[in-house]
Amino acid sequence: MAKKLLSFHHFISLLLLLILSFQSSNGLPLKSTRRSPRLLGRFSKPTKPLLKNYKYETRYFDQNLDHFSFADLPKFRQRYLISFEHWVGPEKAGPIFFYCGNEGYIDWFAENTGFVWELAPRFGALVVFPEHRYYGESMPHGSTSEAYRNASTLSYLTAEQALADYAILLTDLKKNLSAEACPVVLFGGSYGGMLAAWMRLKYPHLSVGALASSAPVLQFEDIVPPETFYDIVSNVFRHESRSCFNTIKTSWDALLSEVHKEDGLLQLTKTFHLCQKLNSSVDLSNWWDSAYTSLAMANYPYPTEFLMPLPGDPIKEVCRKIDSCPYGTGVLECIFEGLNVYYNYTGSVDCFNLDDDPHGENGWNWQACTEMVMPMSSNRYSSMFPEFYYNYTEYKEGCWEDFKVTPRPTWITTEFGGHDFKADLKNFGSNIIFSNGLLDPWSGGSVLEDISESIVALVTEKGAHHLDLRAATSEDPNWLLEQRAKEIMLIEDWIKSYNDRKHLAEI
Incomplete structure (x- = not known):
């Protein structure tokens, strides 16, 4: 995300610590150790004076x-x-x-x-x-x-x-x-x-x-199927444009392919206009994931600045950008054009910083590792995201590594x-x-x-x-x-x- 915009733009959400499990080179799905998505997470800190219209x-x-x-x-x-x-x-x-x-x-x-x-x-x-x-x-x-x-x-x-x-x-x-x-x-x-x-x-x-x-x-x-969240995000994009959905779905393999090339990470850094050299493909896939899930949340019928400055019906605009790429343009370049609607609709950003939590205020990470255990998975047939599945053992290991705590997945219920x-x-x-x-x-x-x-x-x-x-x-x-x-x-x-x-x- 742009340095200029990443000073913690708003609240909850969302969802924006969705750590996307990355597929291995043999194409097999990985187990998901991701935390419960932030509902609105990193957007919770105002970047400008608020509440000018209200007396309080x-x-x-x-x-x-x-x-x-x-x-x-x-x-x-x-x-x-x-x-x-x-x-x-x-x-x-x-x-x-x-x-x-x-x-x-x-x-x-x-x-x-x-x-x-x-x-x-x-x-x-x-x-x-x-x-x-x-x-x-x-x-x-x-x-x-x-x-x-x-x-x-x-x-x-x-x-x-x-x-x-x-x-x-x-x-x-x-x-x-x-x-x-x-x-x-x-x-x-x-x-x-x-x-x-x-x-x-x-x-x-x-x-x-x-x-x-x-x-x-x-x-x-196990109250709702774990793939529900990502299926809904995918269905919103599919309903808007089948070709846009398909491009996003194939882009994860294109990302893997690029990573395996010599200087692939450097080329990805250039393609996505990153401020610092990409260290891991996971960081970039997280960045994509955050944009798509946030767009589904903020797919309002009129322009807003709820998560980012966005046009009305922002998914329509993202898919228009992806679908209108000139013939012969690579998949990753088209994906960048679409993501640019989310991360840089104002056109004021020169480069993007992928740091998800620059201020270290990761309270939701703690909540996700204690009470807010929300199982998530992605189905290869219904989702535009890579396939992954929820595995509590690995989830628990990740929480112990970060906080030295063991989650209580049944406590909320x-x-x-x-x-x-x-x-x-x-x-x-x-x-x-x-x-x-x-x-x-x-x-x-x-x-x-x-x-x-x-x-x-x-x-x-x-x-x-x-x-x-x-x-x-x-x-x-x-x-x-x-x-x-x-x-x-x-x-x-x-x-x-x-x-x-x-x-x-x-x-």
């Missing part, structure tokens, strides 16, 4: 390092953004809109969640965006370097601790604002969507409902459920919206059908990664307007039902 305050809360023991441990400062601009106050039971921050800088999430800000005046709501521990400015142990030093200092980076942070912060806020009777609506996208759904289930007394957008809560163990999810949600859950667009590769690990009258799935055929949470634009298609209208109607119903029950209880 930045505050800090002294948060417990460990909520589940009584050890006398030092606290850390959790950052949160709060906006009173439209709140009608506790006297009128003004609701609280609480976004469950994901794996990155909270101002980036707030910037890309315009839907919440735009709903606030309609509902007279207080808006709160808390930052996830170990990300952004909310660093335990005093600094990023100390927090990420080893398994001991990282041990408190878990989803359970983060949810407890949110529960404690929310409870304290309501008490200090005399807002104990104000209804709370949870929001979240991607990993934040998972947290919103899980918080609704784990702390049902603290909220009246949750909007979980693009939340792959089922992307664990033990803690939050997953198997028999429909029955569990129907019996124990209520008031959750799972919204997904089928262009988003993470939709395959989410809830795509209604569970009950109050746990509903809103699915759009053309939607990409939590598009519904983005700010409204004049270019929004009708199906997106209809989706948001349904979400607003459900949120209104949650708040009304809560207020009606509270009123009856007071009589």
Whole structure:
């Protein structure tokens, strides 16, 4: 990625530590030791001032390092953004809109969640965006370097601790604002969507409902087929252009062929305009993989700067570049033309740096090596990616090498459920919206059908990664307007039902 753009452009995702297992020279598939993809990972750090259009305050809360023991441990400062601009106050039971921050800088999430800000005046709501521990400015142990030093200092980076942070912060806020009777609506996208759904289930007394957008809560163990994610990415490209799909599919072998030539790595460095000589073909294949999966996530119908500055329908533009290569142009040169749409649409980049995590803020790597074990594989028949398969033994060995920890692949489903999810949600859950667009590769690990009258799935055929949470634009298609209208109607119903029950209880 370009040096100019690689200062950690945005958050979560994604997915952008997808370490592509490389095929051996005999063409046999390799076992996958890749970590769970970052949902939005390296894009979580803003590169410019954000939130110019919103009025808010930045505050800090002294948060417990460990909520589940009584050890006398030092606290850390959790950052949160709060906006009173439209709140009608506790006297009128003004609701609280609480976004469950994901794996990155909270101002980036707030910037890309315009839907919440735009709903606030309609509902007279207080808006709160808390930052996830170990990300952004909310660093335990005093600094990023100390927090990420080893398994001991990282041990408190878990989803359970983060949810407890949110529960404690929310409870304290309501008490200090005399807002104990104000209804709370949870929001979240991607990993934040998972947290919103899980918080609704784990702390049902603290909220009246949750909007979980693009939340792959089922992307664990053997709940969904491991090839689902890469199949969806591949299908989006195939649907756009069969020839583009085929070119990408054959490009991995072309890459291998080039690597085996004398000075092949040097030639690849030149072809892909890299800032430094390529040391490994794996680095380049990771770079390709990151672009394709991110494009599927950010395949929005209008221009955005969500992950990168991109045109509307960016996959269409990528495939147009690949398909329009002059006759006789090599496969790798065509691939570069397509990737250039993703990595250099503005045309301002002279060379690309493949370093995936230049700031060392690899908190998601830790989470993937402990709780967030999301098995992934690629099928040679249905995928445009090289074939690889998930192997837990090698996955575990890689995590031990990096962090000296052993993953717990069954812990998330033990803690939050997953198997028999429909029955569990129907019996124990209520008031959750799972919204997904089928262009988003993470939709395959989410809830795509209604569970009950109050746990509903809103699915759009053309939607990409939590598009519904983005700010409204004049270019929004009708199906997106209809989706948001349904979400607003459900949120209104949650708040009304809560207020009606509270009123009856007071009589």
